[in-house]
Amino acid sequence: MNKVIITTDSTADIPVDIAEKYNIRVAPLHVLYDDEDFTDGVDITPEYILKRYEEREQLPSTSAVTPEEYRQFFEGILNEGYTQIVHIAFCADMSSTYQNAVIAAGEFDQEIYVVDSRCLSVGMMLLCLRACELRDMGISAKHIAETLGDMTEKNIGGFLLSQLEFLHKGGRCSSISLLGANLLNIKPSIVVKDGAMSVAKKYRGKDEICRLKYMKDRIAEFDGQIDTSRIVLHTTCDLSEKEIKGYEKELKKLLECDEIIVSTAGCVITSHCGPGTFSLFFMLK
Template sequence: MVQFITDSSADLPKDLLEKYNIYIVPLSVQIEETQYLEGISITPPEFYQKMFSTDELPKTSQPSPSDFADLFTKLAEKEEEILCFTISSGLSGTYQSACLGKELSKTNVTIFDTLGGSLGHGLQILKAVELADKGWKLGDIIPVIEKIRDEMNILILLDTIENVVKGGRLSRFQGSIVKVLNIKVILEGINGKIEVLEKIRGNKRFFKRALNIIGERKADFSETVFGITHTGNFEDVEFLKTEIEKRYNPREIIINYMGATMGTYAGKGGTIISFY
């Protein structure tokens, strides 16, 4: 038996967390002067309502080592194998906090850096759970998840670069030029970090190109599970879901809100498509 832990940035739907008894260690987010625990003291719709109504970019923080240590100690009492997944170490200090938590608790926990975020992180957990349910031991599960991590595609579709400007990664002048020209940006998660993949003018070309990129990545999607997370842009997500089903006939498509961690940077109308 393997017990599973993840931080809250995996963006897994609540019903799946409950179904597979996956434990969560939440990241925190500060909006103006108020601190919240992602997914616990603030829901995604509440978070986006607050974020979209303020000029200040929310600040996200990783869990403390003691947050992990307390949970590791509690679960170690069951004398079962423990596997903890974290958001990419290239995006957050959460992985390091988990490693320090392991040292503090003096427990035999395996910490796995997913090198991903949102459902690019969450899909790795679901595969590990699937294997554990079939009776696989932890030592056999890890090589499979490492392979999936290497094969993971994470496409981040930015409808606006407003939060990128707020975060200081683009000047306001550059941001205004992008807005005037109606330029949309597709980013990609590569080796645990985010890089610009393409810049596209216009909504129709933007989504069409994203769908074509998916098709360029592999030929057979019949056993593929897609993860799509969003910041409340339901119409875009429904369009993408319908087109992916029509073009690629995948095994499953999981849809959920982006939590505060990823949503802070994706901004209004942001979408993340993950698959392997």
Template sequence: MKTAVMTDSNSGITPEEGKKIGIYSLPMPVIIEGDVFYEGKNITQEEYYGAMTSGKNVTTSQPSPGDVMDMWDGILKEGYEQVVYIPMSSALSASCHAAIQLSEEYDGKVQVVDDHRISVTMRESVLEAKWMANQGMTAEEIKKRLEENAYNSSIYIAVDTLEYLKKGGRVTAAGAAIGAVLNIKPVLTIQGEKLDAFTKVRGMKKAELKMLEAIEEDLNTRFANVDRKQLRLGAAGTFQKQEDADQWYKMVKDTFENEIHDIYYDSLSFSIGCHVGPNAIGIGISVVTRDEK
């Protein structure tokens, strides 16, 4: 059974990167002042967050049904018998449920996975799926395995400004004003479902430390009995300066390199960035089941 793996750019895998590693990636649409762009295709991080900071109206959208089905049709015409599609979590967007409904037209040839992940943890699910497909597993088997392992992950995000949470209705205008005066930085979390409050501190330095402590706590509790070779740790962010991204990655690596050997940096997806704004800091940990030896 020849099975293709498809995702969207919320995984951090761009169409260009996907071609190199044998994964199909659907670029997610973003809308700036009424003009539609596609993540990882015709708009850069600098342009996206530059538009946000300049006060332009920036929103994200789910892909159109036509774009999703056109990609499925194209993949099947290439000679694949099945497609495993891994979109962003159903708890964060309606695009997953929409894709599940669309897949009913394909008589089981398209399996849509709801593994409740996004960004660096979603990336790991996609790479897991590709490894399983290479082992000859069917789309249905891959879907079952990923959904069983869906909640074995954590994401923590600290925002530099409350402005975009205010725009999204997660913080009141008064709360945002007070937070700005007191330099309060919320730390948010995604534990398989929606973006929720985790804690709040004063200043981004304390927020960084709080997130590192949260990962250490996960290692000592939830993942205490997990073989460290099965852990993947992704530093992430919506940084406007590369040196800031490099500094955060170094901090994460210096903290955990003796415990976790696979540590990398990847930008947070635009879908998250739209809510947390530029210069947010993230970190995500995932348990994987693949043996890449």
């Protein structure tokens, strides 16, 4: 039994089959509707969030895993016989998950290393998969954590939003910006860099055309620098399988890569970004 295990938060949006294949354990965040407290990916789904908004125009808030929940999470894993844990946490500048995990890790004598991913969503998954590869090479948890810390700047990702309504409802977008985007049919792209999100290029037109242009632009921006061993195509749950396969086909035309992972946004990304969200994540060489 390998004594090193990789763990992360539910914001990593790791498909179940990938988590099982690489033995990655996931600590779920909370999704809150007034006095209702749901556990991300356990008793609530992205589909439910979109349906509830459609029916009631009600959006949830989200909250971090608490120190006590992390303590129980780590304790359960250590009781299985693992002696070293590398936990890849949701960006410290966006959530208290990192700090809470650090607090919990400090209560154990065993080696638990908490890494600030400096990103979110499947950017975290890319770091997890790299960590698993290092683990399977026999690398120690300490060295894995140090290596990941050096890799965070090479983690490239962002989102193309179909609408701004969810950001507006969540207080992250002004009414004027919402009105302008709706009138002009603008689809803003959000980049994640240095632990922060900011608006980059703005697209205009139908979703399909904007998404194809977005993929072309992102690949062209990092031409010759992309690690083509693994690319993640990430969408919200409302896109059909046919649509996703079409984008995957177009991505293969744009870039020769060894593996394309298709991932669906979990409850946290869905509740903040809304339906129609589309993204591309990769690492640089």
